[in-house]
Amino acid sequence: MHQAPYGSWPSPIDAALVATRSGAPEYLGAIGDELWWTAPRPEEGGRRALMRLAPDAGGAVSVLPAPWNVRSRVHEYGGQPWAGLARNGGGPLIVFADFADQRLHAVEPDTAEGPGAAQPRPLTPLSAVGGGLRWCDPVIRGGDVWCVLEEFTGERPGELRRLLAAVPLDGTAADDRSAVTELTDDRHRFVTGPRISPDGTRAAWLAWDHPRMPWDGTELMIAGITSGPGGRHELTGARTLIGGPGESVAQVEWAPDGTLLAVTDRTGWWNLHRVDPDTGDAVGLCPRDEEFADALWRVGSRWFAPLDDGRVAVLHGRGARRLGVLDPATGELADAAGPWAEWSGPLAVRGTRVAAIAGGPDRGREIVCLDTVTGRCRTVAEEHRDAVDPAYYPEPVARTVAGPGGREVHAYVYPPRHPEVTGPDGAAPPLVVRAHGGPTGRTAMLLDLEIAHLTSRGFAVADVDYGGSTGYGRAYRERLAGQWGVVDVEDCAAVARALVAENAADPDRIAISGGSAGGWTAAASLASPATAGLYACAALTYPVIDLATWDENGTHDFEARYLDGLIGPRDEAADLYRERSPAARADRISVPFVLLQGLDDPICPPAQAEALLAAVAGRGVPHAYLTFPGEGHGFRRAETIRRAIEAELGLYLTVFGIERPDAPALDLALRPVDDHSNGAGGRPG
The missing domain is CATH 3.40.50.1820 (Alpha/Beta hydrolase fold, catalytic domain)
Incomplete structure (x- = not known):
């Protein structure tokens, strides 16, 4: 030493190593005995690949080749972008949203020879109005896909409506918007996807309205499912069961016994409750000064999952989150063992096994499976390997x-x-x-x-x-x-x-x-x-x-x-x-700064960064402005991530007076922007 x-x-x-290892698995789910999820591909333009792990497979495989990008733009932050159905013959049926056109597509991966050979077919139409039609948090039910529809009605960001909709799986809505059944009206500004009761007679979902954010207050909605004209299903008698402006219900699911399980912060903490679907009476199942959920930034986020035997797999903690199995009858909560310090969802349940995404200070996020009978945990996919x-x-x-x-x-x-x-x-x-x-x-x-x-x-x-x-x-x-x-x-x-x-x-x-x-x-x-x-x-x-x-x-x-x-x-x-x-x-x-901005960012658009540049112009404040065409809110491309990391380190070396042979100082000269194509430039002083 x-x-x-x-x-x-x-x-x-x-920086190149960091860029190639950027991102983590997301949107984990189970189809029969298989695990499915999306994985980052920073070196493939930042797309999200749809991955599949079968029990008898030697490892995970990518289901769709580039440029398919399984990612929804609902709320711009996205949400659950895929759903799957196990079938007796022909393999699973998959429905997913593609980032490029935001249409729902269906694919049957086992009907073609070789991984990635199956051709997806569109289920929803395109729209030339504003941000078009967007879909997320789907569930396959009979011959339809029930999901959240975000439909722009004008060119401005707020000219839109959101509701629950049913999309036919036969493709008849691919060119016909009228073939999409609207299951709810748009009385609420925001909704999550439906959760359907075990007997198929009721649906539950969450809703909220401006100016509330979902962590401020949401409403747990419930409605009956009936058959309408032409055999199409309808939601009837929608009403608020629990929640309101001062209560945040973060997730709702049906328990096997036909009651509802919901995480609500009515106690000051997001705790798990059992809710009577008729009366709305709610009973805490594990009262603790801990969180059993998190902020609902993405539609379809899930922090707990019911097991067939009545127990519930939960993510919980104060600060860091652990994976545990809760027995509602006794309130006993048993945590999974292992080296993982931080767990995240969604949780994927397959019989007595629960899969989640987990990592720690010495490892990136992996897909880990807990056997709730033996208590054994093991990494099954996206295994961390030290670079x-x-x-x-x-x-x-x-x-x-x-x-x-x-x-x-x-x-x-x-x-x-x-x-x-x-x-x-x-x-x-x-x-x-x-x-x-x-x-x-x-x-x-x-x-x-x-x-x-x-x-x-x-x-x-x-x-x-x-x-x-x-x-x-x-x-x-x-x-x-x-x-x-x-x-x-x-x-x-x-x-x-x-x-x-x-x-x-x-x-x-x-x-x-x-x-x-x-x-x-x-x-x-x-x-x-x-x-x-x-x-x-x-x-x-x-x-x-x-x-x-x-x-x-x-x-x-x-x-x-x-x-x-x-x-x-x-x-x-x-x-x-x-x-x-x-x-x-x-x-x-008065001190130097660097601004890193994606030029296609709809959340914090370049005008925000440029407001600061205009405000410091002529004040003699050293700064650099690096722009990245094709990048939105959250850098995803390897070349962008590499350049951003190099620029940030370069700033610190320049300001702190540190010389390194392997990293150049950042040019903080006050000069006009003369080239956006390489994502670099200063601004006039």
């Missing part, structure tokens, strides 16, 4: 520090780590404070090669679950009500200052970074008097910058009224919208 300045350490974890010696991985520590007024602030701290190098005696490393997106979301203690890319070079990283984050109950979540740009900024600063006080961070070399809402927090931190002089630079990725224009015409419909809760109703808090925006406080920004 030898000493070298922090930030200068050699590392085998380069480098694990000695280069950081060893994170969960921390709770005191914020303003003594409030608790949660974070994961990743100290520098290298098998052969350490820092000089008495010196402290440079620190990167990371603010997660959402802001209603959280970070997780997982192996993140983007973090390891920094820690293996001698940087410390702090991932902050600032007030407003999920995982710690409704009260913690609501700390951000009316306080966005205040509480999140203060909490990130509290973590940085606590690490400086412990000599775990160099007070002169602290950066803040974030994407989306995290980009807002990072930009707001540069402009806040509460953090003056704390940060030396910032990396901002597709950030929210100008609250005045991030409205129903400046972002997508899902978040068009989000600021009502985070800032206040526009007609009552107009001054706050101006005062909080970094664009309006640019005179306080």
Whole structure:
């Protein structure tokens, strides 16, 4: 072991490696005895591949070749994009949404020779109006696919309607919108897909309306299923069973006995309840100060799954989530054993086996199966393989520090780590404070090669679950009500200052970074008097910058009224919208920053980033603006991810005065944008 300045350490974890390992499996489900999911393909244009694992197969196979991209754009964040049906002959039937045209397609993969040889056929039509027709959270029922329909009626982001619909599997709606049966009206702005009772007579779903977000308040809806003209089914007598403006029901499923299981935060925590489908009476099954769900950002997200024997597989925890099996009769909750520190859904149940997606500080997300009879857990797909010696991985520590007024602030701290190098005696490393997106979301203690890319070079990283984050109950979540740009900024600063006080961070070399809402927090931190002089630079990725224009015409419909809760109703808090925006406080920004922006982002469009550039123009603030054609909200292409990581590291090297032979400093010269084709450029000063 030898000493070298922090930030200068050699590392085998380069940006290209991080890019090729970016992403994780999603949308896990079971079809008979098979597991299906989507997997990232950053080197194939960032598409999501549909994967299949049969019990007798030697490994998982991709069902559809490129360029098929199994991903829905409902709410722009997407949702459950596929469903499958096991059949007695001919293999499974699969229905999926393709990202390119957003149509539902059907495919029968076992009817063609060789993996990927089957040809999908469209089930839904195209629409030239606005964002067209979009579908998600499907369930195959008889000769139809029941799902959420998002239909644009005009060109503006908010000119649309959402409802439950039935799409015929025979393809008659592929060119005929009238062949789609509308199961509900559009009285609610937002709905999730239907959950059908075991006897097929009733359906349940969730609904909510502006200005609420689903973590503020939702309604659990229930309706009868009857046969209408031509034998088509209808939903009748729809009514609210539980929920409302102050109660967030995050998921609903039918239990085998015909009762409903729902996660609701009526106790202040998202806990699992049994709900009488006739009366709405709800009984807590495992009352704990823990979360059994998370924010419903994607339609169809699931954190629990009923088992045939009456038990329930659940994801639960305070901060980190574990997989457990709950016996509702006794309240006993038995957790799965193994090296996985963080579990995520959806859960896929096959008899007595439960599959989930899990990872930990030393491994990326894998697909893990729990045998609920033996208690044995094992990785069955997407197995983590170390690309480098694990000695280069950081060893994170969960921390709770005191914020303003003594409030608790949660974070994961990743100290520098290298098998052969350490820092000089008495010196402290440079620190990167990371603010997660959402802001209603959280970070997780997982192996993140983007973090390891920094820690293996001698940087410390702090991932902050600032007030407003999920995982710690409704009260913690609501700390951000009316306080966005205040509480999140203060909490990130509290973590940085606590690490400086412990000599775990160099007070002169602290950066803040974030994407989306995290980009807002990072930009707001540069402009806040509460953090003056704390940060030396910032990396901002597709950030929210100008609250005045991030409205129903400046972002997508899902978040068009989000600021009502985070800032206040526009007609009552107009001054706050101006005062909080970094664009309006640019005179306080004096340190360098880099802006990373996808040019096809409908959530935080380039106009947001450009508002900051216009605000600092002529002020002598060094900065760089890198744009990426074809990228939206969340970078998916390997070349984009690589360039973004290199730019962020280049910023830190430039500002912190670190020289490395393997990484160039970032050009922060104030010059006009002269080439968008390579995704790089400055802005006029």
